[in-house]
Amino acid sequence: MARAKVAAIPIPAGQLDPHRIVESMMTSTPEKPEAPVAEGQAAPAPAAGPAAAEPEVVPTLSFRTVARSLLKHVTRDRIITLLLGCISIGALFLVWYLGTKYRFEFYIRFKNVPTPAEVFHQLTQVGLSNKYLVNIAISVRRILTGFFIAIAIGVPLGLLIGKYERVRDLCMPCVEILRPIPAIAWVPMSIMLWPNNEAAIVFITFIGAFFPILLNTIHGVHSLDGVLVRAGRCLGANEAQLFWNVILPGSLPHIFTGLAVGMGVAWVSLIAAEMISGQFGVGYFTWEAYSLVDYPAIMLGMITIGVLGLACSGVIRLVGYFLMPWLSYAPGGNR
Secondary structure, eight states: OOOOOOOOOOOOTTOOOHHHHHHHHHHOOOOOOOOOOOTTOOOOOOOOOGGGOOOOOOOOOOHHHHHHHHHHTOOHHHHHHHHHHHHHHHHHHHHHHHHHHTTOEESEEOSSOOOHHHHHHHHHHHHTSHHHHHHHHHHHHHHHHHHHHHHHHHHHHHHHHHHOHHHHHHHHHHHHHHTTSOGGGHHHHHHHHSSSHHHHHHHHHHHHHHHHHHHHHHHHHHTSOHHHHHHHHHTTOOHHHHIIIIIHHHHHHHHHHHHHHHHHHHHHHHHHHHHHHOSSSHHHHHHHHHHTTOHHHHHHHHHHHHHHHHHHHHHHHHHHHHHOGGGGGSTTSOO
């Protein structure tokens, strides 16, 4: 039977205080027993110091790791949302297919509407040339230029109008006069104001996106809980910190609603401007097809406009999802 080792704790003479004895027993660490060494076997080498530690292993990124991280975001709710969206779009194309196949005529006439197969054939023909892609690129450049200018002006101005009463009294009468004017009515004036058609079309796109962004930003500031503003002031925040840390984050949901609405109105304004005074773009492509009585090209232009608008709205929602992660935990969120 192995005998247990007893660790002797040295106690100085004349200091037999029991409390000190207990403290010494608590702080003392017994020596680690050495493992027995067999005959003919070399003694183990002493443990290396901190300098001889093992090198740090850098994790590698594999395809399996990436696939697992992506699968974590695939939830049941998102799959159902995707399926319902596919059913909705499929139902739209089904109505189009059945109406053109059987030439349905009852107040709504599908007699001259091209079939999906004819539009797809038109896409394969147009896709071989650069004209179609160049028109898409020019329209996207125009929409992004006008939209970002509307954001740069509409969001700060909306925050100021919503926060300060005097700024609201100064700017809102002018806004209410200009807001009811449709973007298409600005086409003749913009041609007279700007030196070329490109600047005029960007201006019309800006007009279409500006007012929804401005009004939704103002509404977001007005909907902000006043307790948050007073709490920020009590914590010593100045006006700039109050805008950046309280008012802007609290108004972001309404701002992104304005961005989504403004993007849709901007596409409507852009297509109207390109049809009237443009020489390139998806709107000009669609109007040219109408002038040439090319019905499949007309449908192709309309579908292209819808797909581009859907993509822009999806990007806005995605950016809002990353900038406002707390909305996932709000009532009606996906968590």
